[in-house]
Amino acid sequence: MAEVMKLNVITPEKSFYEGDVTMVELTTTEGDIGVYPNHIPLTAVVSPGVLTIHEEGEKKQASLISGFITILPDSVTIMAEVAEWPDEIDFKRAEEARVRAERRLTSGEAGLDTLRAEMSLKRAMVRLGLKH
Amino acid sequence: MASMRDIKRRRASIQSTGQITKAMKLVSTVKLQKSRTKAESSKPYFNQMYETIASMLERSGNMDHKYLRAGAEGKKAVIAVTSNRGLAGGYNNNIVKLIAGTPELKAADTKVYAIGRKGRDGLVRKGYEITADYSEVINEPLYQDAADLTAELLDAFGRGEISEIYLAYTSFKNTVVHTPKLVKLLPFDQDAAAGKAEEEPKAQALMNYEPSAEDVLDMIIPKYMSSLIYGALLEAVASENGARMTAMDSATNNAEEMLGKLEIQYNRARQGSITQELTEIIAGANAIN
Numbered sequence: 001m002a003e004v005m006k007l008n009v010i011t012p013e014k015s016f017y018e019g020d021v022t023m024v025e026l027t028t029t030e031g032d033i034g035v036y037p038n039h040i041p042l043t044a045v046v047s048p049g050v051l052t053i054h055e056e057g058e059k060k061q062a063s064l065i066s067g068f069i070t071i072l073p074d075s076v077t078i079m080a081e082v083a084e085w086p087d088e089i090d091f092k093r094a095e096e097a098r099v100r101a102e103r104r105l106t107s108g109e110a111g112l113d114t115l116r117a118e119m120s121l122k123r124a125m126v127r128l129g130l131k132h
Numbered sequence: 133m134a135s136m137r138d139i140k141r142r143r144a145s146i147q148s149t150g151q152i153t154k155a156m157k158l159v160s161t162v163k164l165q166k167s168r169t170k171a172e173s174s175k176p177y178f179n180q181m182y183e184t185i186a187s188m189l190e191r192s193g194n195m196d197h198k199y200l201r202a203g204a205e206g207k208k209a210v211i212a213v214t215s216n217r218g219l220a221g222g223y224n225n226n227i228v229k230l231i232a233g234t235p236e237l238k239a240a241d242t243k244v245y246a247i248g249r250k251g252r253d254g255l256v257r258k259g260y261e262i263t264a265d266y267s268e269v270i271n272e273p274l275y276q277d278a279a280d281l282t283a284e285l286l287d288a289f290g291r292g293e294i295s296e297i298y299l300a301y302t303s304f305k306n307t308v309v310h311t312p313k314l315v316k317l318l319p320f321d322q323d324a325a326a327g328k329a330e331e332e333p334k335a336q337a338l339m340n341y342e343p344s345a346e347d348v349l350d351m352i353i354p355k356y357m358s359s360l361i362y363g364a365l366l367e368a369v370a371s372e373n374g375a376r377m378t379a380m381d382s383a384t385n386n387a388e389e390m391l392g393k394l395e396i397q398y399n400r401a402r403q404g405s406i407t408q409e410l411t412e413i414i415a416g417a418n419a420i421n
Contacts, residue, residue, distance in 0.1 A: 010177045012275040044342040045351045
């Protein structure tokens, strides 16, 4: 039996996920990380990406847009400001957001908030990536 | 003694008021259930947030950070969470009194970020300056609203326009107990946080931070504030409905009590008029004989 650790994903509205897992994958500001049990204690900032939860023999995916993660040897806590399971995502809206963000970025108009547009493009891409 | 007609009219008016208060009580009971569940389901996020931040500050010792430094001279900001509607007993007034009665928050050097029209109007009457009005938010608080407000406050804090940020709201203990509370958001009170963390020592392993402790703190403190404001909004909504429920309950009881008294008065008046009529008839008959 593979070693497990406790995973808690909490959003402001509810407890998003709670359970024993063998591995968690997510994106932080420093890049993608995968966390196994007995990881060194670490606190990191989440950047938009896909959260992959490996339970024993099962794999779940969700979008994780912002928040931070606290890793202790036996537990992982993700404080997510925004997180959704694939069936909660409004793909039509995400698609529209992607088109809009791309348009804004290619238009190159003056006073464009590039960072904001890039962030919204990234968010949309993460959500759309979970469609399949 | 009032005439039968007057008493009848009065009784009808009290009865219809009683019906209204009774209906309002029922409505706020339903709303209370809803807002209470919402407030409770947001608690774990906030508690976890508080624990993380407290243990972080404790482990990292005395960090020098812009959000932790005691503010220089400057105005103070207070977020006043009240409701848009009245008829909730002392609910709104308690917050106004709490702010006006705090020596650190003088009308002259305090900026008010009002959430809720009633509190805003009350503070204006006391001479406070309203910087921003987010009254719409209290109807349906979203996490995004709290995040927006936090961004605006931190912006003003960064520019040095305000030196301290307070949050005044009504905390929800249970259906009948709600207490007005004033919380200092910034600068973050390190001693209070560390004190609480000591009570329950967690894994004392040395925490690593990515990218760096300062960057993480930079990111977490705004989130901490948002979650605190969001939690306060949800609790305030629950308290508002609880307060209204209690107020309307006692109003309904009072109406019933008054109706009972009027009923007796009415019966007396009716009896009196019958007696009078009888006396008149008998006196009339006697005069004919």
